[in-house]
Amino acid sequence: MTTVALMGNPNTGKTTLFNQLTDSYAYVGNWTGVTVEKKMGSIKHTEIVVVDLPGIYSLNPITKDESVAINYLLQNDADVILNVTNANQLKRNLLLSIELLEFGKPVILALNMIDDLKRSGIYYDIKTLADKLGCVVKTTNARNHDGIEQLREEIKNVPVENLPHTNLDLNYPSEIKAEINKATKSLVDNYQISEHFASWLTIQFMNKNKVVRQYALKNDFKPLLDKADMFDKNEFEEKIFQTRLSFIEETLNEARENISSTSNVEITSKIDKVVTNPILGLPIFIAIFYLMFKLSFDWIGTPLSDQLNAFLSGPISHYSDIFLKNIGALPFLRSLIVDGIIAGVGGVLTFIPQIMVLFACISILEDSGYMARAALVTDRVMQAIGLNGKAFIPLIIGFGCNVTGIMAARTIEQPKERLITTLISPFMSCSARLPIYSLFVAAFFPKNQALIVLSIYFLGIIVALAMAKFYQLIFHVKENTVFIVELPQYHLPRFDIIWRGTWDKSKGFVRKAGTIIFAGTVLIWLLSNFGPSGFVTNIDKSFSAILGQFLLPLFVPIGITSWEAISALFTGILAKEVISSSMMVLFHTTSQTTLIATFGQLFTPISAYALLVFILLYVPCFATIGTIKSETGSTKWAVYSVFSSILIAYALSFIIFQVGSLFL
């Protein structure tokens, strides 16, 4: 079996390339920090395994996810390194390539996004690059599948033994060179490690690579440990960096060819002048989100959803009931299937059109390159209140699912800032909350559906930012890390990438309908059909009524006067979609139209809005609580997150309801 390690800077298209090489699909985004753990896949009909490692700028890790890559090199035996670079930013990308070339394993250098480079009016002579770097160089354009087949063939057909082992020997200053030779010889003689590995270890050690220094300590590499002070005192790290940089500049100057056409760069810079404008940037960002909700709720999603609902609550539930009656199903079983499963699970499934449209919009924003600009625009706002713009990326990923959002927080270097981002992530409105928003906006704000949902999303962001500021003060976070985000060139979103992104995310939602939403629906059916005295025909005597009525006095101040809503909120802990399916079951209806009419008697627009705010902010779902626990490594933070969010949700919806009631 051959193992190919896929390594490169963040946002060089590694994940896209991985998907194409391995005929598989992993989450792709046009911004940094998408891959947080290594992924593995195999090339079809071969024994070649490709490992996709998180993007890194150098082998010296700064963040938790960056250490995955260097640890992989130290602990695993990759046969080939496939170094993916952004051809447009080769000068910076090659800094990592040099470290990989020094590692000694065969390296294939893929110059990805080669079309973008050509559009910027520059090209590199591939042969010159290959000669200077001493490795195989291939050009690819993963987004258009260009060069992928050739790359796959290169990996498949050339036996690893035939690939040249790289022998890059940079012209480091003589004092460094002498020390490298001395340490390498001593390591080879006394510790039985290969010459290449020993020389690479020495350079990395001189470079103050934390993981390598720990590795040296663990293995008691005296030739390195004894010289550590000398290496540091003589600033070997800086000298190594300068030598590498000069080598890169020299190589690129030699290989550079100028070609015409700078149209894409011009277009990108023209668009950026407007969308990242200090004054216009934020309103444009808000307008884009508004348009997104307009499409999902008003223009495309809801009309489709209404038809799906009419079909499910009409023919499907009607004929299912008749069928069950004909085969002799007793009333309780019919109720479980029709009023429970079909009403609950079906009720959630009718929101698929809205969810798919929203996911498609998010995929377009990601693929076009706008999301990186959104991070830049929000960075200004965040800096104004003393926060790091980097936190925005995990937060925006949290719009899809809070769990992945929290995982993406690993890209934040400072432990305290990472903890803050983890704690505020659940306030971002994940897609699971969409069905319940959709239900309430259709009932109370039919003409302003998009605006209301937009306000809920932005309220989530505001609460998250306010809490972040609060935590910063509490934790005494003083160090202000710099936020660097690469602005990729804009490109027209590709239909297959958008479709796969949308389908991938929507598939997760459908799957949830068959598992946890189904389970939550059955649970609420049981709770609403059984009471202390056994099976009940009057729902007011059921367990769910007892629980809801017991807590009702607490919820009246925030405008919730129906015990059904309170019981439904409890099931939302399983998964937020279950809230809407529970409402269907508790109000005994399979039709959204009937449910909306019932809501009209129980809520006012202001109490409905207060309830939506409560749902936005109260307890994270099970999976999110579990992720907070595993990412912070402490139950304390998970429990804290649960209680603090209830408190914030209650306080805010109380204010909204009480103040709102004065005016409306």
Added chain:
Amino acid sequence: MSIFTNIIIALIIISFAGYEIYKVAQKSKKGKCAACDYKCEAKMMAERAKRQNG
């Protein structure tokens, strides 16, 4: 359909629901990717590779 069959079907549905809730609770304890219900391609391949490598 006899009462017995009715009860058996209801019990199957309820047990499946109970099992799903148990599974979610277990997955959530692990946090990370395991908490995600969707078995994406990358996750399946990682599992396959793990099995292949023993």
